[in-house]
Amino acid sequence: MALVLSDEQxxxxxSAQGFFTEFAPISEMRKLRDLDEDYSxxxxxxxxxxxxxxxxxxxxxxxxxxxxxxxxxxxxxxGRKLTASPLFSTAILGASMIQAAGTEGQKSSLLSAIxxxxxxxxxxxxxxxxxxxxxxxxxxxxTSQGYCLNGVKRHVVCGHVAETLIVAARTAGCAGDRQGISxxxxxxxxxxxxxxxxxxxxxxxxxxxxxxxxELASDAVLGEPGLGYSALxxxxxxxxxxxxxxLLGIASESFDCTLQYLKERKQFGVLIGSFxxxxxxxxxxxxxxxxxxxxxxxxxxxxxxxxxxAPALISISKAKxxxxxxxxxxxxxxxxxxxxxxxxxxxxxxxxxxRPVQALFGDFSxxxxxxxxxxxx
Amino acid sequence: xxxxxxxxxDTRQWLEENCxxxxxxxxxxxxxxxxxxxxxxxxxxxxKQWMERxxxxxxxxxxxxxxxxxxxxxxxxxxxxxxxxxxxxxxxxLDSFGVWMIGPALLAFGSEELxxxxxxxxxxxxxxxxQGYSEPNSGSDLAALQSKAVDMGDHYKVNGQxxxxxxxxxADWMFCLVRTDPxxxxxxxISLVLFDMETPGVTPKPIKLISGSSPFCETFLEDVRVEKxxxxxxxxxxxxxxxxxLTHEREMxxxxxxxxxxxxxxxxxxxxxxxxxxxxxxNSFLRQDVTRWEIDAxxxxxxxxxxxxxxxxxxxxxxxxxxLKYYGTELNKRRYEVMMKLQGTEAMGWEGTASQDGWxxxxxxxTKGNSxxxxxxxxxxxxxxxxxxxxx
Numbered sequence: 001m002a003l004v005l006s007d008e009q010x011x012x013x014x015s016a017q018g019f020f021t022e023f024a025p026i027s028e029m030r031k032l033r034d035l036d037e038d039y040s041x042x043x044x045x046x047x048x049x050x051x052x053x054x055x056x057x058x059x060x061x062x063x064x065x066x067x068x069x070x071x072x073x074x075x076x077x078x079g080r081k082l083t084a085s086p087l088f089s090t091a092i093l094g095a096s097m098i099q100a101a102g103t104e105g106q107k108s109s110l111l112s113a114i115x116x117x118x119x120x121x122x123x124x125x126x127x128x129x130x131x132x133x134x135x136x137x138x139x140x141x142x143t144s145q146g147y148c149l150n151g152v153k154r155h156v157v158c159g160h161v162a163e164t165l166i167v168a169a170r171t172a173g174c175a176g177d178r179q180g181i182s183x184x185x186x187x188x189x190x191x192x193x194x195x196x197x198x199x200x201x202x203x204x205x206x207x208x209x210x211x212x213x214x215e216l217a218s219d220a221v222l223g224e225p226g227l228g229y230s231a232l233x234x235x236x237x238x239x240x241x242x243x244x245x246x247l248l249g250i251a252s253e254s255f256d257c258t259l260q261y262l263k264e265r266k267q268f269g270v271l272i273g274s275f276x277x278x279x280x281x282x283x284x285x286x287x288x289x290x291x292x293x294x295x296x297x298x299x300x301x302x303x304x305x306x307x308x309x310a311p312a313l314i315s316i317s318k319a320k321x322x323x324x325x326x327x328x329x330x331x332x333x334x335x336x337x338x339x340x341x342x343x344x345x346x347x348x349x350x351x352x353x354x355r356p357v358q359a360l361f362g363d364f365s366x367x368x369x370x371x372x373x374x375x376x377x
Numbered sequence: 378x379x380x381x382x383x384x385x386x387d388t389r390q391w392l393e394e395n396c397x398x399x400x401x402x403x404x405x406x407x408x409x410x411x412x413x414x415x416x417x418x419x420x421x422x423x424x425k426q427w428m429e430r431x432x433x434x435x436x437x438x439x440x441x442x443x444x445x446x447x448x449x450x451x452x453x454x455x456x457x458x459x460x461x462x463x464x465x466x467x468x469x470x471l472d473s474f475g476v477w478m479i480g481p482a483l484l485a486f487g488s489e490e491l492x493x494x495x496x497x498x499x500x501x502x503x504x505x506x507x508q509g510y511s512e513p514n515s516g517s518d519l520a521a522l523q524s525k526a527v528d529m530g531d532h533y534k535v536n537g538q539x540x541x542x543x544x545x546x547x548a549d550w551m552f553c554l555v556r557t558d559p560x561x562x563x564x565x566x567i568s569l570v571l572f573d574m575e576t577p578g579v580t581p582k583p584i585k586l587i588s589g590s591s592p593f594c595e596t597f598l599e600d601v602r603v604e605k606x607x608x609x610x611x612x613x614x615x616x617x618x619x620x621x622x623l624t625h626e627r628e629m630x631x632x633x634x635x636x637x638x639x640x641x642x643x644x645x646x647x648x649x650x651x652x653x654x655x656x657x658x659x660n661s662f663l664r665q666d667v668t669r670w671e672i673d674a675x676x677x678x679x680x681x682x683x684x685x686x687x688x689x690x691x692x693x694x695x696x697x698x699x700x701l702k703y704y705g706t707e708l709n710k711r712r713y714e715v716m717m718k719l720q721g722t723e724a725m726g727w728e729g730t731a732s733q734d735g736w737x738x739x740x741x742x743x744t745k746g747n748s749x750x751x752x753x754x755x756x757x758x759x760x761x762x763x764x765x766x767x768x769x
Contacts, residue, residue, distance in 0.1 A: 003683035004690055259766055274769060279762035280755065286766060287700045294679035316675050368668045377644045377658050377667070 001301050003294060005069065012066070013073035019050065020081040026346045029082050033203040038161055039084040048117030053091040058099070062112035068238065068303040072245040072296065079249020082353050084204050086120045088242065089158035094121030096238045097166050101183050101223035101231035110164075110185075122162035122188075123239075124153035124209060125232070131362040133168070133232055136181055138211070140169040147171070147221070149184065149192075149214040157360065159207025160197040163188055167211070168232055171225050178229045183222040190214050202353040237311050240318045240361050241299045247321035247357055248296045251289055251328035254350045258282070258332045261347075265337075278335060285331055288324045295320050312374050319367035325354040384454055388461045395430045397423035400468045410472050413502025415549045431470035432501035438476050441484065446497035474543065475499030475506040477629060478622055479552045482569070486610035486618050495550075495571070507574070509539040509553030509596060510619070517756050519554075519623075520563045520616065524598060526555040526570060533557070533570065533608075535578075535601040541750065545581035545594030548574055553598075558613050569615035571607040578602075588742035589727075589735070626751040627702040643670050643712060650719040666715050670708070677708055696764045703757035706747035713741040 005013060023043060032040060047053065055071045057063020071092065078087065091114060098110045113119035125133055138151030149169055159165065165186040173180030186193065192214035199205045223231065259282060262273030272278055295317040302310035329351035333340035336347050362370070400423055404410060408420050411428050419425040431437050434448065439455045441447020450458060473480075480499050483492050498504040515521040524537025535555055542551070550573055558566030574581065578599040583591035610618050641649075647667045651658050658664040684697045716737060717724045726732025727739075748754040762768040 002686040002689070003679065004686050004692060259768075262768060271769075276759075276762075279766075279768045280758040282766055282768065283703075283758040283761035286761060287704050290697070290700060291673070291676040291680050291704070294683045295676045297683065298679050313675075316672050319672050320676050368665065368672065371672065372644070372657070372664060372668050375642075375644050375671070376656070377648050377653065377664065 001305065003297055003301070005073070005297075008066075009069050009073060012070050013077070015050070016074045016077040019046075020077045020083055024078070024081045024083040026082060026349065029084070029203070029349070032084065038158075038205055039086065043083070044085045044087075045117060047085060047087065052087065053095075053117050054115035056091060056095045056099075057111045057115040061099075061107055061115070063095075063115040068241060068300040069297065072242060072300040075242045075245040076249040076252075076296075079246035079353075079357075080253040082202075082250075082349060086158055086161070088239070088246075089122050089162060090114055090120045092242050093123045093157075093235060093239050094119070094164075094166065097121075097123060097183065097231060097235045098222065100234050101228060103223060106185075106222060119164060120158065120162045121164045121166055122156050122158040122207070123235070124156045124159060124165050124167045125236070126154055127152060128154065131360075131366055133229075133236060134178055135175045136168050136170055137175040138167075138169040140171050140182055140184060140216075142171065143215065145215065146218040147182075147184065147216045149186070149211040149216060152208065152210045154208045155360070156207045156209055159209050160195050160205060165193075165209065166222065168228060180226050181228045181232065182225045183228040183232065184216055184220050185222055186211075186214065186216065186220065190216075200356055202356050203349075204356075206356075233311075236361055237314045238303060240367070241296075241303055241310075241314045243357050243360060244296050244299065244314070244317040244321040247325040247354065248289075248292050250350050250354050250357070251292060251321070251325050254328040254332035254347065255282075255285060255289055257347055258335050261336055272335075281331060281335070285327065288327060292321055292324050312371060315367040315371040315374070318362065319364050319371065322358040322364040322367070325358055329354045381453060381457060385457050385461065388458055389464075391434075392461055392465060392467065395427075396465060396467050397427055399423045400427045400470075401466045402468075403466070404468055409468070411468075411470065411502070412505055412544070412547070413471050413473060414505030414547065415503065416547065417502070417505065427468070428470045428502045435500055437471040437473070437502060438480060438496075438500045441480065441496065441500065445484075445492050446500035471502045473499060473502065473505065474508060474548075475504065478508065478625055479506050479571075481625060482552070482609060482618050482622050485621065488606070490606060491571070491609065504549045505544070505547060507542050507545045507548035507551050507594075507596075508622075509542055509551045509598075511541045512538055513540055513595075517753055519619070520567070522554055522556060522567065524553070524555045525559065526557050526568065526603060528557070532605055533603040535570070535572075535598050535603055537598050539596040539598065540584075540593075542581060542594040542596045543592060545574070545596045546583050546591075548581075550574060551579070551596070552609070554615055554619055557608075557615075561613065564616040566613050567615040567619065568612050569609040569618045570603045571609065572601060572603045576601050576603075586743070586746070588739045590739065590743065592743075623752060624698050627698040627757070629751075643667050643674070643715060646716060647719050663715070663718060666718065670711055670715055673708060674712070677704055680704075696760060699752075699757040699760040699764070702751065703748075703754050703761070706744075707754060709747050710744045713737075713744045717741050 023046060051064055052074055054063040055066045058065045095111060095114050098107060102110065110119065127136065127138060140147045140149050151169065153167065165188055167184045167186050168181055169184060170180050171182040188195065192212045194210045196208045197205050198208060262278060262282065263271060265272045299310065299313040299317040302313045332347050332350060336345065339345045340347050342348065399421060411424050413428055435443060435446055436448045436458060439448035439450045439458055443449035476499060480496060483495060510519060512522050512524060514523065524535060524539065526533040526535045539553065550571060553570055554567055555570055556566055557568040578601040580597040581594040584593045584595055585591050644667050647658055647663065651660060681701060720737060724737050727735035
């Protein structure tokens with residue numbers, strides 16, 4: 001497939017660009033911060049009304065089945081405006097996980113609810129500061145009625161706002177085994193579930209969730225017990241492809257704002273953009289972002305095409321975007337000089353969002369290592 | 378509508394009958410590259426046959442018009458030919474600055490007479506060309522060139538000195554930038570002229586590089602007679618053609634960052650050199666160097682692909698050749714730095730069979746020129762900053 005957007009994808013990109021510019025400028029993000037709110041439910045309803053919660057849901061389940069390249073355009077644009085919403089936790093991770101693992105009954109009831117904006121979900125995977133899906137140790141013990149969950153999940157995105165938690169836990173084997181991982185649908189209000197909201201550097205929050213003797217019925221298992229790993233792995237790949245798209249939005253907006261600044265700011269009586277020291281850094285930075293656009297688009301296309309090479313391409317994409325998001329957010333502050341350090345200027349907010357996106361589901365070191373393992377060295 | 382399948386079948390059959398078996402093996406050393414030319418040396422009879430057969434069919438320049446000896450193929454047919462050549466691992470029948478550079482410039486800017494005169498021998502591999510651009514005092518600042526062509530009425534008399542003439546000592550003709558109007562501003566007053574390297578007063582002298590090889594010459598021009606009909610395009614308008622050619626050159630050199638077809642991945646080289654311990658390279662620092670390179674190389678290859686795809690549908694920012702040249706050459710330099718580290722002290726051998734006559738250090742040193750020739754990395758960054766980013 002050619003590495004360009006189709007007309008329909010291009011239209012969706014432009015519509016998303018217009019939407020976030022109009023309804024979610026950075027001033028909206030600042031308002032939420034002042035109110036200590038996680039996201040705007042009104043904005044989310046507007047996004048649902050645009051059909052964006054339904055993009056990854058197949059038409060058979062009431063969705064649009066528009067695919068990952070399309071969704072990636074929305075994610076990239078929302079990255080540019082630092083917009084918080086359940087798009088990632090629910091419309092990407094929730095929809096993908098249920099589609100990959102769910103029974104026919106679960107798919108028909110849950111996917112349409114996601115597409116309609118009636119359900120928000122959160123995916124609970126990691127148990128330590130470092131992403132390691134095979135290392136899941138949390139236990140789900142078989143009981144006469146179903147299962148009993150005990151353990152702690154950390155850094156759950158939207159874990160404090162979602163109605164349904166999708167929890168990966170072990171019904172067999174031990175940490176390190178791919179076999180024996182099961183996925184559970186857990187009502188966030190269940191007895192024994194304690195959600196601790198942790199405000200984070202990006203003026204958002206995540207949840208650390210403890211499960212103490214949480215009793216679940218047998219039908220709380222998403223799909224087949226013990227066979228959850230492959231669905232989990234494919235959902236995490238999807239997640240990383242879209243996190244890379246968000247990082248592309250962050251890196252691109254940091255660049256665009258800084259380039260604009262180089263053309264406005266005067267020192268020594270001239271525009272600072274006339275200095276070759278800054279021109280060369282800007283040109284290198286631009287080149288790197290061009291490479292980022294290619295890997296992000298390629299990995300989203302690979303998902304849509306069911307390319308067996310998708311996992312490797314996604315690790316390349318996430319790793320590259322982690323590197324260039326770091327470059328971008330540092331250069332953005334440095335080239336803005338002192339005002340880059342102020343809370344008043346928007347540019348400094350980008351570095352604060354970039355790092356949590358980089359760390360979630362594995363940063364450069366994780367994906368570089370994973371790429372090498374997959375290649376066989 | 379031309380039937381592509383029958384074209385493919387015919388092509389396959391023709392290649393089957395005409396591509397010698399020995400020309401279906403990988404190119405392992407520089408002698409296996411065929412440059413053609415009046416004094417061309419051939420490694421084997423088959424190599425000469427392969428060039429001549431492809432040349433006679435016009436397939437050394439598949440998309441050039443038939444009337445100038447080219448293959449007259451459409452884009453899709455040329456793609457089929459490429460695929461069929463790849464299918465049998467056929468070597469390039471002819472590497473040629475004529476095909477890559479002056480030919481396209483003649484097609485775009487040359488007179489009918491010049492096209493008729495020069496293009497067919499290029500296609501047949503009979504005439505080998507070299508480029509006279511840089512001068513001792515005009516490198517990055519190419520438009521400052523001082524070689525002069527004085528109007529003698531029925532011809533020009535050229536005096537000056539060129540440098541970094543690729544294979545100047547083996548070429549038959551030169552396409553050369555000269556100043557035809559000494560009073561005009563820098564870029565105006567330059568013309569692109571063509572002359573035979575055997576013309577009296579033309580003296581190429583090889584330059585020995587740190588890599589030990591001498592792919593370049595300095596070329597002295599002393600009262601060289603150039604016929605008036607050998608000016609490409611308009612007199613004093615050569616800078617436009619020069620820029621067109623520089624873009625071509627950039628794209629070509631930028632391609633150095635892309636792995637050669639059939640070349641090993643860097644990680645495979647690493648595994649061969651260091652071996653695996655429990656499935657991993659034992660040296661974690663080198664494992665990281667290799668991985669960073671592989672990730673950037675994959676991203677770069679996809680970018681080259683994306684830029685091409687964008688151009689096909691009329692998208693993109695243009696001037697991306699500067700980015701590809703900059704990134705591709707820097708990437709190639711990085712690759713060889715890692716390759717050197719992977720061989721440790723063994724990488725230092727310069728002569729003898731153990732080191733294959735120093736293949737690695739010589740290639741490594743040669744890559745240092747990639748980010749200088751065809752416009753330095755700094756010049757490419759200038760082009761990006763000015764033409765794409767609008768920084769003045």
